[in-house]
Amino acid sequence: MPPRPKITKHNTPDSMAAQDLGKLEWERSKISPQDVNLLKKLGLSKKKDALLFPSEESYPSPPMEYRVSFVDHLIRGLSAPIHDFLRGLLFVYGLQLHHLTPNSILHISIFITLCECFLGVQPNWALWKRIFLVHRNGSPNIAYNIGGVVICVRPDVEYFDVKFPDSVQGWRRRWLYVREECRDSSEYNIAPFDGSAKIIRRRSWDAEASEEEKTVTEALTSRIHELQNTHGKELSGIQITAYFLRIRVQPLQARKNPLWMYAGEEDVDRMSADLSVKDLEKLVRKISSLNKRDTVPSTCRVVPFSGTNALPQNHQTASPLPPLPEGGEVDERAIVADDTQPFINLGAQFIGYRNTVEGLKESLLAADKRADDFAAKLKASEEAREKAKKDASCIEGKMSQDFVLEKPEDNHLLDALSLLEIHADLVRRNIFNAQKAFSRLFPYFFPKKKEPDTFAALAESFVPQEDLGLALRQENLKIGVEGTIALVAESQQNVDWIKVGEATKMKQDKWPILIRAAKPHSKKILAFLGYKPTASSSSAKTEVK
Template sequence: MEPAEISGWERSKISNQDLKTLKTLGLLKKEEALLFPGDESFPTPRIGYRVTFVDHLIRGLSTPIHEFLRGLLFVYGIQLHQLTPNSILHISIFITLCECFLGTHPHWGLWKRIFYLRRNSSRSVAYNVGGIVICVRPEVDYFDVKFPDSVQGWRRRWLYIQEEHVDSQEYNIAPFDGAAKILRRRSWDAEASEEKTATNALMKRICELQNTRGKELSGVQITAHFLRIRMQPLQARKNPLWMYVGEEDVDRVSKDLSVKDLEKLVRRFSSLSKKDKVPTSCRVEPYSSTNALPKNHQILSSLPPLPEGGEVDERIVVTDDSQAPSRPESEVAGSHKSAASSERSESEASESVRSPPSAVSPKNKRKRDEIEDSGTSKATEPAVEETTPEEEGAFNPYDDAGSVSSTDFFGSSSESLDRADKHAEDLAAKLERSEKARERAEREAATVEDLRQRLHKAEEALSDNVSQQIARENAIIARLETQNRWFVRKMGEDFTLHEAEEDRLLDTLSVLELHGDLARINISDARAAFTRLFPHFFPKQTQPQIFSELAKRFLPEEDLALAYREENLKVGVEGTIALVANSRQDVDWAKGGDHKGMNKEKWKTLVKAAKPHSKKILAFLGHKPSTSARTAKPEVK
């Protein structure tokens, strides 16, 4: 009895905790980027929206879709909803590995050397939602990701995600078809051929990353790394991850996660227990702006073939994957359950905890064991694949030439011959289309590689310009801070900004402007004071217009104030002599000029007696004495 295929769709049940997780990860910032279903039990997305799951988004999926993921969906002939959460995480880890630790773009040839696809089903149920699992080839030594045995209830947390475009390139994927039957294709197990030589160095580096003592890299470390730097690996980004610049990177989707949130997500994605420690960093330093790629490092570029103009060509179907169950039917319980009850009976529809049918190899010779969607997703021992009578009698143009007998295929009737001719014509037409597609792909590959190289050079130039700009900005900040420190030492006044910009350059410049305003006020006051003093210190001289020259006049080696007071005293003595002479009194000036014979007390008495008459003399000279309290006090007591 063949497994019954179920759609797996039911009403979406997204919890408040799921919304909180999406918000924490920065996936709800763009309005209408995500739409949440209402009461519908089957997805009906608007135009421009596709169906995905909360567990896909938190494992690195965002729009616009990364061109590598877009190519995988096209080559394998699958849709997003047909991939399990662990399969999505496999792709995120692979892209992060290539860009952060191998220093290259995600490589299609390397991917085929490591992974293949299989159906996700039990003996009684073949799933549509999450019906495809990405597995690691059993002969490949790859990172131990430690996937959880099941992802509880992920099929019930579905929503709509809006497609986006990057510049003129449309990163569209196939329109949603929730009832489309999953058909196994030859590409599911296609192995690398001519790409092996080009990827040998990458495979060797992967081996070193896993086995270098003291610097072992694990799948859990890679997962924690892209969560920690807040990148969505499956999103089309402006820059590859080896150019990551930290908190200011334009491709970051949110600020840093708290330690608690980060550890919670890593444990959710893996089988780590509460006792296992979540890695806080990678044992191998990833490439970034602070750990640049080595000089003369070769950056490879190899993408899965993409459709032209957004059109999805017809893909070759090898089998519809309707094998008989690998164990007797009597061992299967609940083969006629509904989609919802079957999902619950299978640990909330985990990635098939029972053994699904094996995958078909390219040559239809090697069969893979039935594999659960666990952490390693590796096969162990080969198993014999059972086929139905319909499959045995069907013509498969991709089987080996000797796998179909002429008697079985052609028969003896003219009807069989006509059928054979039709199959031959179809095969010839497909071969012609394949040859044209190959030639077109070769031409496009050369163009794409040239664009990649030019883009890489532009990225390097941009990185150098950014580094130079940062260095120049830091030098300017240092000069501004030096000027502020010098002003504080000289003036003894400092300022605190009340509304800081939280930008070191702008805040330092604002403080310098405050200091400049204070300096201008002080200079203006000093100019006014020096202008009033200038005629007294420098009579009959032209006052300088430039403040620095005016100030220097008051800073000679001699004491201008002392000279001014002595000059006033001289004028006062000469005026006194003139007054005495004008009174026509006979004075022995020789005796009066002899200060040794002068009596100080007598002199004070004479000055005091003469003071009441000084106002009349000053008025005669044109001087009006001040009436302030200070000047009204007697100068001689």
């Protein structure tokens, strides 16, 4: 079991279930009918083709305009197109969505809901750094790819008790395809799936809030402390989770309005109608450590900001972030997923790395120029390929067209060509059959030679001066004589083999008589020797050389 990070009352990271051990790579998706029904209830599949479920593939291959996600990510607040804050986190940490565990996704959903509903601000990067850190999920001997990164609360920070489950069993096998909706700005889109992308620890994983950022966010941290500890109005992670599930708005989705403008049942960002009390409580227990005996909160003890509980006047919803000290770095590989100008601007606003943005813009311009040059060469190559294809089709058409003669019956050249074609085809078939026959005979006549590659050489080997079949016939005769002598010996008959060997002369009329006398017994001898008896007479004399 991989080592667990330090566990506090508000920080219980995902752990591998027993059945997940050793299954660290992609495998065939296994989504149950219960999962499908849950996604329907949550409104995540109400739009046509919003979700696609894999069939037999064991490695994700999303169709055009689709991205890879997980059932356990979707039920924890994820939906496409994704929220710009989540997009920024993936950018800063150099991650893909499948690198994050379900509990990490829930951490981000709770944080965004906290900021928009109870602090009245946009999700704040400086505040995030004060609360959370990122570490690798694995061990020295095993490196996880799916769910290989865990977001957890810093050990020295007091945060909401989220009550994560100890284990999210089998979540890695419940992957599917989510349709990416086109947005005006590409920074809202999910980065293209790359299942082979390795997790590289970056300096941003250890980023901490600077003194200036701590000063800017001091009022927010004080408000969080007040929300946690006001007697009778304590806010908990379970209350925040139940709230965003109850109002049917996905915190991690790019929305038209922030949650402090939530307009109730008519809100444009709602995914579905209200869940029943039973379904809501079942879902909360599914993504938390609450059991059937624990009470699921029906309301928050602190009234969240919304359309009916507006923000106070002059309330600032976004705090400007000072730039990081010189030396802050952005790994350029982290922006391969989306190299558009709006996304670089988002990165500058989000992480404050303004010292390197100009360099990134220059690199982007150079990359655009190289892309334009490559596109021009590709276009020229495509035009040449199309021209070659058209020329080839014209030649093929000329070769395949039928020539029409005015009076074909009177054309002697056409008759000659027809006869030539018929005889040529006959010759080809005969040569082919002859080659097959010679190939089958070759090993018997030339057991120690390699068969020639060409038909001419193969046929030439069968036309020598001497009789090729003589040696083969003599060898077969030798085997027959030796087999016959062996059978006679086995029958324990007294035969003077010396006299037999000297019987070199025999009258011509006596030979057929002896052959006919031996024929009733020859079938048994031939069967023993492995030959099938034939109806032809065995009147040939011994062949000598």
